[in-house]
Amino acid sequence: MSQALRVVLAGGGTAGHTSPLIATAQALQRLTDVELSCIGTPKGLETTVIPQAGLALDLVDPVPMPRKPGLDQALVPVRLNRAVNQARKILHDRGAEVVVGFGGYVSLPAYLAARRLRIPVVIHEQNAIPGLANKVAARFAAVVATTFPDTPLPKARFIGLPVRTEIQALAREGRPTRDEARAMLGLDADRPTLLVSGGSQGARSINTALVTARDGLLADGVQVLHVWGRKNFTDQHVEVRDEATGARYVPVAYVDQMHVAYAAADLMVGRSGAGTVVETAVVGLPGVFVPLPHGNGEQARNATALVAAGGAVLVPDAELDRQRLLDVVAPLVTNPDELARMARAGRSLMSATAADDLAGLVIAAAQPLGAKAHATKGRGF
Template sequence: MTSVVLAGGGTAGHTSPLIATAEALREAGVDSLSAIGTSRGLETTVIPAAGLELDLVDPVPLPRRPSVELAKVPLRLGRAVAQARDILRRRRADVLVGFGGYVSLPAYLAARTMGVPVVIHEQNALPGLANKAAARFAHTVAVSFPDTPLPKAQFIGLPVRAAIADLARTGRTAARVEARAALGLDADRPTLLVSGGSQGARSINEATVAARNDLLAAGVQVLHVWGAKNFTDQALVRDETTGAAYQPVPYVPAMEQAYAAADLMVGRSGAGTVVETAVVGLPAVFVPLPHGNGEQARNAVASVEAGAAVLVADAELDAARLVAEVVPRITDPDTLQRMGEAGTTLMSPDAARQLAEFVRAAQRPRRRRGVGHGAA
């Protein structure tokens, strides 16, 4: 029996590749899979929904500035490491796979003290603190983007859900008619997908509404995914001359369907969006989140350099800029084809399978680690 424990949580950026990797590990014959998270993150709902048992440790936020909270970190970290050790021992873990976030650091440290091999996946071009720390002693370090600055980094791309990988293999063209019908879109119109991610993006939403009439006048239909918290009394709008429609929705349950329906996407450049659009060959206009340490802009670099996407700074996005970036591209089939092909050559749909292979290769015979599993 092989037991793999996966650690990651907080946001979809951590949980989505975790779930995709778990799918691949199941297919590879791993018979015991579980996850470690905290009570604060998205993992409390999406991990059990994916059929994984979830164990919780106390969250250990890492303040960036000196404060009372920073002084509490050593005690909190020690408690979380002890909790993670108990979980790894109870699960009889053969390998720990970490995806970053608050939960990963105590899990990494617990695994190291117990002799449990660690496999890391870093989804962003700029790595987080937990993965930076653990990369020094990890068995394998896999990354989503070329040139991610981590020791021993191996570029494999980002593990994506089976539905996304399947779309990449069959092609968006084959799925387009059915996807547009399911989403209430016209079958033959240039189609723009706008999405700011699961939480939405105010600046992108505002620019899209301001550009709506010009886009519809150009014959471009728009599927605008607002994000549930931002969606209020938005209504369908149709241009009487061209017949093109603006269709606002709070969310799309199956993003692979939206990807298949679209000719071009406007959105943030979180790792998941950047990799998924490249994998399925969907050209994109990326508007990086202007906060944090700049990881979203870095995430988009490889796609932009390959010609699969263009980058617009958040401060520069308005209605005129959005129309100028979208209309010439979405109405030019040759441009769309070149951009789509550039993406598919950049990113593989098989990252989850490759990461699963790394995990299986990291496993050591259990009898050689008996002391570690029983250590106090």
């Protein structure tokens, strides 16, 4: 009987890093005998979601990378060296045979520690514009996998984004069905349905534009599920019904099962974080994306390939208002043929198998002696 493959996964801070990490861990568990552990920092989302996923978590000190000169910037080398030493001990104690990183503050110490120990490194870059940690490690990584086809990293291999099992089930098996999803969310079964969400924290410009366009959409017979974000939702946000068409506006603070909202919708308006872009494409939900106007422009780049393929429409944040939203959304959400064409375009671009594909690359990249000993469960790589 072969010894279990020992894999250490590094990533944290936000769901953008932890979600593909957990999806990849689940795929590894399906495909081979494996011992998994994760590296994170005490400040990130990983301290909650990784243990909830049943994965062991080791912590290193965070090493933020300030852009402006000052004391924090001057202390980066000392802090990084300390974190690398911590990660090195973790990798040694865990007997790591391969390290898988998803970017963020915690990944760079893990990458550098793995290099010192001559452990193969597999990188997955979530965004179209790569982060610093993955830029550095791509120079020596055994495998560099990307979510988008035009990410500028050496040796980049486009595989898509590892998505959680619920998204895979919706993409592959159509579970839940549209009728089931609408019933679960209290929506009418036979109406054009618009999903609006700015993510877990909401998006002010999207929320504002939707509220001003709401009555026009309802008058066109479009029902709206509006996810405000917990910090934006108040008792004043109440359901509204158009007396003539019967269409309803249904505001909620948050949706715990986003795959159900995807299944219920004909069209989505939202930000273009990598997770949203990929998940909607994978399940065939056309999107109107309004990229976050701040940062390094990564959200606009995230949407580029899907927009070019015809699976989504992009509206700059500065141009989003009542009239622009109505002009784009109203004729689209009521056009089944165009929605079906966009759904096909999204599915053709983004694969639902990225988690399994990345897991296969991880298994193949394991140290030579270990790789020969680890057989996959019913799948060859």
